[in-house]
Amino acid sequence: MKARKxxxxxxxxxxxxxxxxxxxxxxxxxxxxVPAALDPDEVTALxxxxxxxxxxxxxxxxxxxxxxxxxxxxxxxxxxxxxDLLGEIHDxxxxxxxxxxxxxxxRSDAARQARxxxxxxxxxxDPRLAIRTAHSAEWRGLETLAVYxxxxxxxLFERFxxxxxxxxxxxxxxxxxxxxxxxxxxxxxxxxxxxADGARARLASGASA
Amino acid sequence: xxxxxxIDGLRADLPFADAAAATVAVRAEELFExxxxxxxxxxxxxxxxxxxxxxxxxxxxxxxAPCFPRELFKPVLAEVKALADALGARRxxxxxxxxxxxxxxxxxxxxxxxxxxxxxxxxxxxARGNDVLEAALAEAERANLRARLAALAASxxxxxxxxxxxxxxxxxxxxxxxxxxxxxxxxxxxEASSADGAPA
Numbered sequence: 001m002k003a004r005k006x007x008x009x010x011x012x013x014x015x016x017x018x019x020x021x022x023x024x025x026x027x028x029x030x031x032x033x034v035p036a037a038l039d040p041d042e043v044t045a046l047x048x049x050x051x052x053x054x055x056x057x058x059x060x061x062x063x064x065x066x067x068x069x070x071x072x073x074x075x076x077x078x079x080x081x082x083x084d085l086l087g088e089i090h091d092x093x094x095x096x097x098x099x100x101x102x103x104x105x106x107r108s109d110a111a112r113q114a115r116x117x118x119x120x121x122x123x124x125x126d127p128r129l130a131i132r133t134a135h136s137a138e139w140r141g142l143e144t145l146a147v148y149x150x151x152x153x154x155x156l157f158e159r160f161x162x163x164x165x166x167x168x169x170x171x172x173x174x175x176x177x178x179x180x181x182x183x184x185x186x187x188x189x190x191x192x193x194x195x196a197d198g199a200r201a202r203l204a205s206g207a208s209a
Numbered sequence: 210x211x212x213x214x215x216i217d218g219l220r221a222d223l224p225f226a227d228a229a230a231a232t233v234a235v236r237a238e239e240l241f242e243x244x245x246x247x248x249x250x251x252x253x254x255x256x257x258x259x260x261x262x263x264x265x266x267x268x269x270x271x272x273x274a275p276c277f278p279r280e281l282f283k284p285v286l287a288e289v290k291a292l293a294d295a296l297g298a299r300r301x302x303x304x305x306x307x308x309x310x311x312x313x314x315x316x317x318x319x320x321x322x323x324x325x326x327x328x329x330x331x332x333x334x335x336a337r338g339n340d341v342l343e344a345a346l347a348e349a350e351r352a353n354l355r356a357r358l359a360a361l362a363a364s365x366x367x368x369x370x371x372x373x374x375x376x377x378x379x380x381x382x383x384x385x386x387x388x389x390x391x392x393x394x395x396x397x398x399x400e401a402s403s404a405d406g407a408p409a
Contacts (some may be wrong), residue, residue: 003271011276011365015228016221022272043277058268062232095305102327141323144316183221 001048002089003055004029016067016183019059025182026056027173040157043093048096050086057083069182072174078172085160092153099146106135106142211258214239229273229365232267236266237358240289247296248343253303256342260296266358267293276365285361288354291314295345299338304332 006025009018036045057079064072107135110133116130167173216232243259246252267289272281309328313321349355 009225011224011226011229014221015219015225018225027398055268058265059215059272061265062216062219062269062272066216067221091304091308098326106326120305135326137296137319137322138326139323141316141320143323143324144320145312145323145327148312186220186222196282 001051007044015063019063019067020180022059023056023063024177026052026059027176031173032054034164038161040154046086046160047090050083050090053079053086061111065184067180067183069179069184070177075172075176075179078167082160082163082167084158085163089153089156089160092149092156096146096149096153097143099149103139103142103146106138109133110135211239211243211261225273226276226365229269229276230362232269233266233273233365234359234362236262236269237362238357240266240358241355242272244346247299247346248339250299250303250339253300253307256296256299256303260300263289263293263296273365276366277361281361281364284356285357288349288352289358292345292349292354295342297332298341299335302335302338305331306335310327 004025006022008021029061030049033045033049033052036042041044057076060072060076060079064076109131113133114125114130118125214235216228216235218231219228240262241261243255243262245255247255248257249255267286270277270282270289274286306328309324309331316324344408355403
């Protein structure tokens with residue numbers, strides 16, 4: 001999924017002002033997948049939403065503490081939770097077709113074996129020829145794996161819906177938008193001549209007092 | 210997962226370009242700090258940590274894209290992406306095999322042949338992924354990616370004629386490209402596919 005463009009970024013401008021623009025666009029990008037991603041069958045929308053969450057997470061990771069109001073830190077944690085959860089769902093979406101594909105391969109191979117066991121000119125296939133094929137021991141594990149992945153996906157999707165509802169209820173978007181417009185209080189520069197600042201500076205540089 | 214290192218001196222009022230220089234320099238160093246032992250398939254956390262480091266680096270490169278001269282930025286970003294892809298080629302089967310091992314511990318013995326039937330091709334994929342990664346690491350070394358990343362980071366604070374200026378409508382292409390970089394900045398990496406689930 002291609003990222004939305006962020007207009008008006010200025011290398012000479014303040015980090016926080018630029019980051020605010022980026023956060024605003026990334027938030028809109030994340031929300032653009034709702035309501036599509038709330039449908040469990042909309043796999044692509046969910047995958048794209050995960051990428052959008054990742055983009056938002058990374059800009060917050062770099063700037064939340066240094067540039068924004070206090071809610072930005074909370075938003076970073078929530079975004080990470082969302083991205084993690086969507087990642088786990090994505091894993092299921094990637095792995096389940098692979099398991100089903102492997103089952104299909106083995107079944108086709110077993111069918112070829114069963115056919116080969118029958119006489120070439122047989123009128124019909126004796127069902128007993130379909131048992132104990134080379135892969136019969138593998139069915140159970142693969143079927144269990146497929147069931148597990150499908151059920152896990154369903155469960156995780158329910159958790160995603162809950163998490164998303166909670167984010168909406170908490171006013172995540174509006175609060176982060178607001179926090180991105182806030183600026184942390186400026187820290188006064190260190191004065192090496194003051195006792196306290198001098199000690200801190202020496203401590204930071206590893207020098208003894 | 211390795212925690213991202215703090216960027217010293219990052220402040221709200223710091224010029225974007227200065228923040229770019231400081232952040233990219235640290236994230237680039239982190240990448241190479243995690244390079245040791247990544248080809249060892251018995252310790253999959255090494256690849257994971259290096260992959261996370263490439264994602265963080267790629268993310269900050271894209272966030273700060275407008276601060277860098279395009280002719281330096283574009284090839285470096287492409288190489289970081291290539292390295293990230295190679296790490297992904299190893300990481301995806303790593304994750305799958307790790308999960309299968311976890312399932313093997315809790316499922317009955319009768320399920321094991323099936324799990325093994327799924328694990329066998331994943332192991333082959335892991336071996337191929339390791340070859341891809343080995344080649345990518347060699348290429349990064351050959352192309353001197355580390356030094357070029359350091360140079361790119363430093364370039365953000367070097368004075369440029371076009372610094373901070375929007376592209377002229379009919380510029381010579383450099384300005385146009387720079388405007389494009391300005392407009393697309395802030396984009397973090399997207400993935401084609403992944404079984405990692407692990408956030409970077």
